[in-house]
Amino acid sequence: MVRPKSLPDTFLSRIMSNYCNSDVAYNCLPSLHVATSWVIAKNIYDNESKKYGIISLLLAVVISMSTVFVRQHYLLDIPAGIILALVSYALSKKLIKGKETIHIPISRGIIRITVILLLITIQVIKNEFTKIFCP
Numbered sequence: 662m663v664r665p666k667s668l669p670d671t672f673l674s675r676i677m678s679n680y681c682n683s684d685v686a687y688n689c690l691p692s693l694h695v696a697t698s699w700v701i702a703k704n705i706y707d708n709e710s711k712k713y714g715i716i717s718l719l720l721a722v723v724i725s726m727s728t729v730f731v732r733q734h735y736l737l738d739i740p741a742g743i744i745l746a747l748v749s750y751a752l753s754k755k756l757i758k759g760k761e762t763i764h765i766p767i768s769r770g771i772i773r774i775t776v777i778l779l780l781i782t783i784q785v786i787k788n789e790f791t792k793i794f795c796p
Contacts, residue, residue: 692738693742695738699743702714702717702720705717706718
Protein backbone atom coordinates (compact mmCIF):
# COMPACT_ATOMS: atom_id res chain seq x y z
CA MET A 662 0.00 0.00 0.00
CA VAL A 663 1.39 3.41 -0.92
CA ARG A 664 1.97 5.67 2.04
CA PRO A 665 2.16 9.46 1.81
CA LYS A 666 5.64 10.89 1.29
CA SER A 667 5.05 13.90 3.52
CA LEU A 668 2.65 14.60 6.32
CA PRO A 669 1.78 17.85 8.11
CA ASP A 670 3.82 18.56 11.25
CA THR A 671 1.46 17.29 13.96
CA PHE A 672 1.87 14.96 16.91
CA LEU A 673 0.18 12.00 15.22
CA SER A 674 1.98 12.68 11.94
CA ARG A 675 5.34 12.38 13.69
CA ILE A 676 4.23 9.09 15.27
CA MET A 677 3.03 7.84 11.88
CA SER A 678 6.32 8.86 10.22
CA ASN A 679 8.30 6.87 12.81
CA TYR A 680 5.93 3.95 12.39
CA CYS A 681 6.15 4.02 8.58
CA ASN A 682 9.95 4.18 8.69
CA SER A 683 10.20 1.13 10.95
CA ASP A 684 7.60 -1.16 9.36
CA VAL A 685 6.92 -2.64 5.96
CA ALA A 686 4.25 -0.85 3.92
CA TYR A 687 2.16 -3.94 3.32
CA ASN A 688 0.73 -7.01 4.98
CA CYS A 689 -1.08 -10.02 3.63
CA LEU A 690 -4.75 -10.87 3.57
CA PRO A 691 -6.36 -11.27 6.12
CA SER A 692 -5.46 -8.79 8.84
CA LEU A 693 -4.53 -10.70 11.98
CA HIS A 694 -4.97 -7.51 14.05
CA VAL A 695 -8.59 -7.49 12.91
CA ALA A 696 -9.04 -11.24 13.44
CA THR A 697 -7.56 -11.18 16.94
CA SER A 698 -9.57 -8.17 18.08
CA TRP A 699 -12.82 -9.63 16.71
CA VAL A 700 -12.31 -13.10 18.23
CA ILE A 701 -11.61 -11.49 21.62
CA ALA A 702 -14.64 -9.20 21.28
CA LYS A 703 -16.88 -12.13 20.30
CA ASN A 704 -15.67 -14.13 23.28
CA ILE A 705 -16.33 -11.24 25.67
CA TYR A 706 -19.75 -10.63 24.09
CA ASP A 707 -20.74 -14.28 24.49
CA ASN A 708 -19.26 -14.94 27.94
CA GLU A 709 -19.41 -11.63 29.82
CA SER A 710 -22.12 -9.03 30.24
CA LYS A 711 -23.54 -7.59 27.03
CA LYS A 712 -22.33 -4.13 28.09
CA TYR A 713 -18.70 -5.30 28.10
CA GLY A 714 -19.36 -7.18 24.87
CA ILE A 715 -20.60 -4.05 23.10
CA ILE A 716 -17.58 -2.08 24.34
CA SER A 717 -15.30 -4.84 23.04
CA LEU A 718 -17.05 -4.87 19.68
CA LEU A 719 -16.63 -1.09 19.40
CA LEU A 720 -12.93 -1.48 20.14
CA ALA A 721 -12.70 -4.17 17.45
CA VAL A 722 -14.31 -1.77 14.97
CA VAL A 723 -11.79 0.97 15.88
CA ILE A 724 -8.87 -1.47 15.55
CA SER A 725 -10.22 -2.64 12.20
CA MET A 726 -10.51 0.93 10.93
CA SER A 727 -7.03 1.76 12.19
CA THR A 728 -5.41 -0.96 10.06
CA VAL A 729 -6.65 0.86 6.97
CA PHE A 730 -6.05 4.33 8.46
CA VAL A 731 -2.35 3.63 9.01
CA ARG A 732 -2.25 2.08 5.53
CA GLN A 733 -1.12 -1.28 6.85
CA HIS A 734 -3.93 -3.20 5.13
CA TYR A 735 -6.36 -2.79 2.28
CA LEU A 736 -10.09 -2.50 2.91
CA LEU A 737 -10.67 -6.11 1.81
CA ASP A 738 -8.40 -7.34 4.62
CA ILE A 739 -10.95 -6.23 7.23
CA PRO A 740 -13.88 -8.49 6.27
CA ALA A 741 -11.41 -11.31 5.63
CA GLY A 742 -10.06 -10.88 9.18
CA ILE A 743 -13.59 -10.78 10.63
CA ILE A 744 -14.56 -13.95 8.75
CA LEU A 745 -11.38 -15.68 9.96
CA ALA A 746 -12.20 -14.63 13.54
CA LEU A 747 -15.80 -15.85 13.43
CA VAL A 748 -14.89 -19.17 11.81
CA SER A 749 -12.03 -19.70 14.31
CA TYR A 750 -14.32 -18.85 17.20
CA ALA A 751 -17.03 -21.26 16.01
CA LEU A 752 -14.50 -24.07 15.49
CA SER A 753 -12.93 -23.52 18.90
CA LYS A 754 -16.36 -23.64 20.57
CA LYS A 755 -17.06 -26.95 18.81
CA LEU A 756 -13.69 -28.37 19.89
CA ILE A 757 -14.09 -27.47 23.58
CA LYS A 758 -17.80 -28.25 23.84
CA GLY A 759 -18.38 -30.47 26.87
CA LYS A 760 -14.84 -29.99 28.16
CA GLU A 761 -14.05 -28.20 31.38
CA THR A 762 -12.96 -24.60 30.87
CA ILE A 763 -11.84 -21.86 33.22
CA HIS A 764 -13.80 -18.62 33.30
CA ILE A 765 -11.79 -15.54 34.28
CA PRO A 766 -14.05 -12.49 34.79
CA ILE A 767 -12.96 -9.14 33.41
CA SER A 768 -12.15 -6.48 35.97
CA ARG A 769 -14.36 -3.39 35.83
CA GLY A 770 -11.27 -1.25 36.30
CA ILE A 771 -9.70 -2.61 33.12
CA ILE A 772 -12.91 -1.90 31.19
CA ARG A 773 -13.05 1.66 32.54
CA ILE A 774 -9.41 2.32 31.64
CA THR A 775 -10.00 0.86 28.16
CA VAL A 776 -13.04 3.08 27.59
CA ILE A 777 -11.15 6.17 28.76
CA LEU A 778 -8.23 5.35 26.44
CA LEU A 779 -10.66 4.76 23.57
CA LEU A 780 -12.31 8.15 24.12
CA ILE A 781 -8.94 9.91 24.33
CA THR A 782 -7.80 8.16 21.13
CA ILE A 783 -10.96 9.17 19.28
CA GLN A 784 -10.50 12.79 20.39
CA VAL A 785 -6.83 12.87 19.32
CA ILE A 786 -7.67 11.35 15.91
CA LYS A 787 -10.52 13.86 15.45
CA ASN A 788 -8.17 16.75 16.25
CA GLU A 789 -5.52 15.44 13.84
CA PHE A 790 -8.05 14.98 11.02
CA THR A 791 -9.23 18.54 11.62
CA LYS A 792 -5.64 19.84 11.32
CA ILE A 793 -5.03 17.87 8.12
CA PHE A 794 -8.31 18.34 6.27
CA CYS A 795 -9.63 21.63 7.66
CA PRO A 796 -6.65 24.03 7.74
